[in-house]
Amino acid sequence: MPPAGVTASSRFGSAGCVGLGEVALPRGKTALAREHAARGLDQATRTGSRKNLLKAWRLTGEIATRERRWDEAEAALRQALGFAEAIANPPQLWKTHAALARLHEDRGQTDAARDARTRARAVVERVGATLVHPDLR
Numbered sequence: 289m290p291p292a293g294v295t296a297s298s299r300f301g302s303a304g305c306v307g308l309g310e311v312a313l314p315r316g317k318t319a320l321a322r323e324h325a326a327r328g329l330d331q332a333t334r335t336g337s338r339k340n341l342l343k344a345w346r347l348t349g350e351i352a353t354r355e356r357r358w359d360e361a362e363a364a365l366r367q368a369l370g371f372a373e374a375i376a377n378p379p380q381l382w383k384t385h386a387a388l389a390r391l392h393e394d395r396g397q398t399d400a401a402r403d404a405r406t407r408a409r410a411v412v413e414r415v416g417a418t419l420v421h422p423d424l425r
Contacts, residue, residue: 301331301335301340302327302328302329302330302331302332302335302337302340302341302343302344303328303340303343304328305324305325305327305328305331305344306324306325306328306340306343306344306347308320308324309321309322309323309324309325309328309347309351310347312324313347313350313351313354318351318354318355321347321351322348322351324347325344325347325348325351326348328340328343328344328347329341329344329345329348332344338371338374338375339371339375339377339380341367341371342367342368342369342370342371342372342375342377342380342384343368343380345364345365345367345368345371346364346365346368346380346383346384346387348360348364349361349362349363349364349365349367349368349387349391350365350387350390352364353365353387353390353391353394356394358391358395361391362388362391365384365387365388365391368380368384368387369381369384369385369388372384378411378412378414378415381411382408382409382411382412383408385404385405385407385408385411386404386405386408388400388404389401389402389404389405389408392404
């Protein structure tokens with residue numbers, strides 16, 4: 289048993305915190321996911337890790353989407369997208385576009401959702417086009 293005041297997410301770095309939040313969210317534990325996202329965002333801010341900042345912002349946006357806090361979700365996902373574009377990390381880029389697509393879909397913004405899905409798909413297809421081994425295409 290951990291010492292008093294030590295939570296599971298306090299023993300992990302920012303990526304671990306976000307990972308715990310990503311596990312909690314689909315299980316309906318939004319408060320726990322929000323706690324992990326906030327801790328991950330705080331840790332990533334202190335270390336300056338853009339990749340972990342984008343993961344924490346995306347999780348924050350996904351939580352807000354789940355809770356139908358549309359403006360907060362869009363702002364967080366736009367933050368994540370800015371980091372994803374800045375570091376040009378294809379997996380993080382397509383995942384963030386996909387999260388934006390879910391937000392727009394939930395809001396009933398079908399054109400914006402379709403555009404975000406198209407951007408996500410384009411990232412995956414660009415990566416696929418560069419793969420040499422046919423089994424990976």
